[in-house]
Amino acid sequence: MREDIMQVDTVTLDDEKNALVIIDQTLLPGEVRMLSLTRQEDIREAIYMLRVRGAPAIGVAAAIGMYLAALKIEAQTYDEFYAKFMPAKAFLASARPTAVNLFWALDRMEHVVLVNRGKTVEEIRRLLHDEAVAIREEDIDVCRRIGENGLTLLHSGCGILTHCNAGQLATARYGTALAPIHLGRERGWNFRVFCDETRPLLQGARLSAYELSADGVDTTVICDNMASQVMKNGWIDAVLVGADRIAANGDTCNKIGTSGVAILAKHYGIPFYVCAPLSTIDTTLPSGAGIPIEQRPGEEVTEMWYQRRMAPQNVKTYNPAFDVTDAELITGIVTEYGVLRPDYTRSIAEIFARKA
Numbered sequence: 001m002r003e004d005i006m007q008v009d010t011v012t013l014d015d016e017k018n019a020l021v022i023i024d025q026t027l028l029p030g031e032v033r034m035l036s037l038t039r040q041e042d043i044r045e046a047i048y049m050l051r052v053r054g055a056p057a058i059g060v061a062a063a064i065g066m067y068l069a070a071l072k073i074e075a076q077t078y079d080e081f082y083a084k085f086m087p088a089k090a091f092l093a094s095a096r097p098t099a100v101n102l103f104w105a106l107d108r109m110e111h112v113v114l115v116n117r118g119k120t121v122e123e124i125r126r127l128l129h130d131e132a133v134a135i136r137e138e139d140i141d142v143c144r145r146i147g148e149n150g151l152t153l154l155h156s157g158c159g160i161l162t163h164c165n166a167g168q169l170a171t172a173r174y175g176t177a178l179a180p181i182h183l184g185r186e187r188g189w190n191f192r193v194f195c196d197e198t199r200p201l202l203q204g205a206r207l208s209a210y211e212l213s214a215d216g217v218d219t220t221v222i223c224d225n226m227a228s229q230v231m232k233n234g235w236i237d238a239v240l241v242g243a244d245r246i247a248a249n250g251d252t253c254n255k256i257g258t259s260g261v262a263i264l265a266k267h268y269g270i271p272f273y274v275c276a277p278l279s280t281i282d283t284t285l286p287s288g289a290g291i292p293i294e295q296r297p298g299e300e301v302t303e304m305w306y307q308r309r310m311a312p313q314n315v316k317t318y319n320p321a322f323d324v325t326d327a328e329l330i331t332g333i334v335t336e337y338g339v340l341r342p343d344y345t346r347s348i349a350e351i352f353a354r355k356a
């Protein structure tokens, strides 16, 4: 199964069973188990527990979840349907606060309901199905384009450092930060990739290292505190990371530890690239200061993965899941529309204008 992980869909809709189908990422790399989820409680739990995770994959899962919720809504009229749709949307939206793709996808689903007021409930359900499928298919296309654009910044044989998992397991396919690497592999390129293990949930060691090595990439796992040393050794030509939310000025929220990597990259003169779709850019926020940062249970730091607790019982814990990297530390933001460069307030506004 190991080599086949690149052939397995991270997140998809089973039309026959009306189910969200995901890989349970909490079990990787030891076990590839697919989950088929139909209940809203289970879909929300899967997002909260990181069974499905990564900003784009969370968005796709939420869109499919919203369609499945719509199937179960009992309503004769449009107004009755909409009145029941909104609490279901709020329920999924409460799963995790930081990745804007969750809210972006749910808003797209709501928009379908809002602009089809004159249609029957049955027709609206069909349109919601099509929108969820479109969000997933668009993600595949967008990630591939991010990969193409990212490849222009790399060369075969180069050394790359990545943090967390912004790979195929975090999207419908290819990934964002790891998309250039997977696309490079398709063309016979080689890379030497260093994966920060990414404390405390080990997305780098468990997930990035898993999918990269399965794709034949020369993969090395390091503890997070070894990044400076591998940079100093001259082994890193570029840093590639993903994003959960990017503010209008380019400040980028990503997995906790990302900002430290960016500061190190600046110190060593290594380019630091954020790879993300436009759906991850939140233009309503002028800077990263307004991004809500998820706080997770302290047990993830003190106990998880250990056979016994590794901190005294009486100490406090602090476990923010994300941090914000200042825009000034970012060499470029690789999107499906090209590589954005500073000044990001200008280049982000321009790219949205071009898209519109």
Ligand code: MRU
Residues within 6 Å of the ligand: 050, 053, 054, 055, 056, 099, 163, 164, 165, 166, 167, 170, 171, 175, 176, 177, 203, 241, 242, 243, 244, 254, 255, 256, 321
């Ligand atoms: O807590 P996670 O595992 O959902 O965090 C994921 C990340 O921080 C990723 O880097 C980000 O979502 C980009 S995924 C393409």
